[in-house]
Amino acid sequence: xxxxxxxxxxxxxxxxxxxxxxxxxxxxxxxxxxxxxxxxxxxxxxxxxxxxxxxxxxxxxxxxxxxxxxxxxxxxxxxxxxxxxxxxxxxxxxxxxxxxxxxxxxxxxxxxxxxxxxxxxxxxxxxxxxxxxxxxxxxxxxxxxxxxxxxxxxxxxxxxxxxxxxxxxxxxxxxxxxxxxxxxxxxxxxxxxxxxxxxxxxxxxxxxxxxxxxxxxxxxxxxxxxxxxxxxxxxxxxxxxxxxxxxxxxxxxxxxxxxxxxxxxxxxxxxxxxxxxxxxxxxxxxxxxx
Amino acid sequence: xxxxxxxxxxxxxxxxxxxxxxxxxxxxxxxxxxxxxxxxxxxxxxxxxxxxxxxxxxxxxxxxxxxxxxxxxxxxxxxxxxxxxxxxxxxxxxxxxxxxxxxxxxxxxxxxxxxxxxxxxxxxxxxxxxxxxxxxxxxxxxxxxxxxxxxxxxxxxxxxxxxxxxxxxxxxxxxxxxxxxxxxxxxxxxxxxxxxxxxxxxxxxxxxxxxxxxxxxxxxxxxxxxxxxxxxxxxxxxxxxxxxxxxxxxxxxxxxxxxxxxxxxxxxxxxxxxxxxxxxxxxxxxxxxxxxxxxxxxxxxxxxxxxxxxxxxxxxxxxxxxxxxxxxxxxxxxxxxxxx
Numbered sequence: 001x002x003x004x005x006x007x008x009x010x011x012x013x014x015x016x017x018x019x020x021x022x023x024x025x026x027x028x029x030x031x032x033x034x035x036x037x038x039x040x041x042x043x044x045x046x047x048x049x050x051x052x053x054x055x056x057x058x059x060x061x062x063x064x065x066x067x068x069x070x071x072x073x074x075x076x077x078x079x080x081x082x083x084x085x086x087x088x089x090x091x092x093x094x095x096x097x098x099x100x101x102x103x104x105x106x107x108x109x110x111x112x113x114x115x116x117x118x119x120x121x122x123x124x125x126x127x128x129x130x131x132x133x134x135x136x137x138x139x140x141x142x143x144x145x146x147x148x149x150x151x152x153x154x155x156x157x158x159x160x161x162x163x164x165x166x167x168x169x170x171x172x173x174x175x176x177x178x179x180x181x182x183x184x185x186x187x188x189x190x191x192x193x194x195x196x197x198x199x200x201x202x203x204x205x206x207x208x209x210x211x212x213x214x215x216x217x218x219x220x221x222x223x224x225x226x227x228x229x230x231x232x233x234x235x236x237x238x239x240x241x242x243x244x245x246x247x248x249x250x251x252x253x254x255x256x257x258x259x260x261x262x263x264x265x266x267x268x269x270x271x272x273x274x275x276x277x278x279x280x281x282x283x284x285x286x287x288x289x290x
Numbered sequence: 291x292x293x294x295x296x297x298x299x300x301x302x303x304x305x306x307x308x309x310x311x312x313x314x315x316x317x318x319x320x321x322x323x324x325x326x327x328x329x330x331x332x333x334x335x336x337x338x339x340x341x342x343x344x345x346x347x348x349x350x351x352x353x354x355x356x357x358x359x360x361x362x363x364x365x366x367x368x369x370x371x372x373x374x375x376x377x378x379x380x381x382x383x384x385x386x387x388x389x390x391x392x393x394x395x396x397x398x399x400x401x402x403x404x405x406x407x408x409x410x411x412x413x414x415x416x417x418x419x420x421x422x423x424x425x426x427x428x429x430x431x432x433x434x435x436x437x438x439x440x441x442x443x444x445x446x447x448x449x450x451x452x453x454x455x456x457x458x459x460x461x462x463x464x465x466x467x468x469x470x471x472x473x474x475x476x477x478x479x480x481x482x483x484x485x486x487x488x489x490x491x492x493x494x495x496x497x498x499x500x501x502x503x504x505x506x507x508x509x510x511x512x513x514x515x516x517x518x519x520x521x522x523x524x525x526x527x528x529x530x531x532x533x534x535x536x537x538x539x540x541x542x543x544x545x546x547x548x549x550x551x552x553x554x555x556x557x558x559x560x561x562x563x564x565x566x567x568x569x570x571x572x573x574x575x576x577x578x579x580x581x582x583x584x585x586x587x588x589x590x591x592x593x594x595x596x597x598x599x600x601x602x603x604x605x606x607x608x609x610x611x612x613x614x615x616x617x618x619x620x621x622x623x624x625x626x627x628x629x630x
Contacts, residue, residue, distance in 0.1 A: 010427075010430075126306060126310065127310070129307055129310065130307055130310030130311055130313070130314060131314070133307055133310075133311060133604055133607055133608045133611070134311065134314070134562075134600065134603070134604040134607065135562030135563065135565050135566045135603065135607060136562070136566065137566035137569065138565065138566055138569070138584075138599075138600055138603050138604075139314075139600070141569070141584070141588065141596070141600070142315070142318050142319075142596055142597060142600040143318055143322065145588050145593065145596045146318050146319065146322040146323045146329065146593075147322060147323070218434065222436055222437075225436050225438075226436065226437070226438060226566075226569075226570055229436075229438050229570065230569070230570070230573070230585050230588055230589070231588065231589045232588060242436070242438075245436075245438065245439055245442070249442060249574070252442060252445075252446060253446070253450055256446060259439070259442050259443075259446075260443070263436060263439030263442070263443070266436045266439065267431070267434055267435055267436065267439070270434040270435075270436075271430065271431060271434040274430055274433070274434050275430065278430070
């Protein structure tokens with residue numbers, strides 16, 4: 001099965017893009033020429049929050065791309081390449097956390113509902129029906145607006161938005177697998193529900209779940225960038241790709257690089273996840289014609 | 291008879307979903323914020339007297355259940371509260387901005403659906419040739435793009451470097467909108483015979499609707515392509531060919547109708563993407579629609595408007611998918627004959 005994957009050029013490109021993303025995020029301090037500092041700031045609720053601070057160099061503002069500044073500088077003289085590179089850390093963190101937690105919640109609720117059925121299942125179906133009838137960005141927007149501007153809040157908003165997708169997916173999978181012969185066989189030799197769930201049902205639900213996760217990682221990034229662009233996510237001055245595009249928009253006509261490079265970064269990462277997800281889907285779905 | 295059963299069943303299922311949506315908007319607006327009264331009053335800048343007044347108006351000191359019933363009561367009377375930003379009822383603001391968004395969305399669909407289906411068919415017919423590969427790459431890039439970035443790039447290239455299209459807005463600056471009949475500038479200018487307004491509104495629609503529709507175009511193209519490929523290999527297609535039908539008849543009479551069914555589903559689902567995308571697209575093109583209103587309200591901490599917008603969008607999305615489901619019932623014989 002793996003050889004099919006390797007033969008697909010597009011999937012390999014996708015995988016490469018994601019590996020590059022992870023490497024850039026991990027080695028950001030070595031790749032960037034400027035580095036942010038992190039400050040503890042008090043919030044309205046009385047807790048503290050970490051904020052990113054970048055050094056300002058007004059004498060170097062809005063320089064076009066060059067050898068010293070690969071992506072140019074912004075209106076505060078900050079090196080855009082460095083900000084894009086550190087932004088990879090922020091983006092990766094957001095995507096992974098949101099998907100990990102949504103998947104966990106969704107898999108547990110969907111798995112239990114699908115397996116035990118009955119009232120639990122009915123309730124879950126109604127709840128997920130309602131959540132899924134509001135478009136992702138707009139639901140996340142409303143929740144994030146209610147919570148207040150911060151990256152943590154958009155992550156919470158997106159987790160609340162995304163878990164129903166996984167609940168539905170797992171429930172569907174469990175319903176299908178539950179009826180298979182090998183599950184009946186396991187039950188007939190006296191396997192407990194827990195054993196059946198963990199040993200038989202979950203491992204076989206894995207493939208579509210993996211495809212969905214990969215594709216959603218890209219979707220989450222797009223929504224997160226969109227929310228930051230509107231002004232809901234990162235605080236001003238943070239190196240977050242969506243926010244950078246919003247800032248760049250004000251100077252776009254005489255400094256095209258500020259908008260272009262962060263956007264290109266988002267595009268390449270989402271493209272990577274989509275290509276990878278497509279490849280995984282082709283490889284794991286036996287019905288699919290290539 | 292089975293079709294009617296299906297239709298009625300779907301209509302009835304609509305009600306609990308909409309009630310569920312109101313519960314979500316209620317929870318988001320009344321339960322999640324640390325101090326809902328302050329949120330509705332406009333955030334950190336609100337005066338204590340305003341906050342106290344709003345707390346009384348919204349019955350925020352009563353138990354949650356009571357609050358929800360007051361909320362529901364307001365909704366039934368089409369009262370979405372007052373927009374702090376625009377100093378008028380939210381319903382008035384939404385009613386004013388709705389036609390602009392609707393016109394933009396319709397044109398986005400007019401671009402996305404025909405081009406997507408045509409592209410998907412061509413790609414399927416020329417499977418694995420160069421044109422197929424190129425189309426597929428463009429499509430997958432198409433829905434990987436951040437829509438607000440695409441908007442900015444298109445603005446930069448086609449309204450600045452090569453100034454073919456206008457930068458923003460629905461009409462040329464200074465031009466009066468065609469006499470308000472429907473709120474759709476294209477329709478209104480046709481009815482009032484205003485050629486200049488017609489030309490200008492179409493001219494202004496091109497970049498925003500292309501931006502908004504591009505991702506949907508990509509998704510429809512991919513779905514049509516894979517659906518066609520699956521159908522073209524089916525037995526009944528081989529039978530049609532064996533009967534001696536021309537290739538054109540085979541593709542269009544037998545292949546396409548069945549291939550389009552999943553495309554119909556995808557089109558309905560992509561409506562949500564169009565509504566979401568409208569928020570970002572309208573902001574960049576300064577389009578006076580609901581989406582821009584929502585974005586402004588978020589920034590301006592106008593909470594009533596954000597929640598009103600969310601509720602309206604959810605209702606629109608549910609209705610759109612209902613229409614798709616009903617069309618499904620009419621188009622797919624498998625639904626008509628039972629099950630459903």
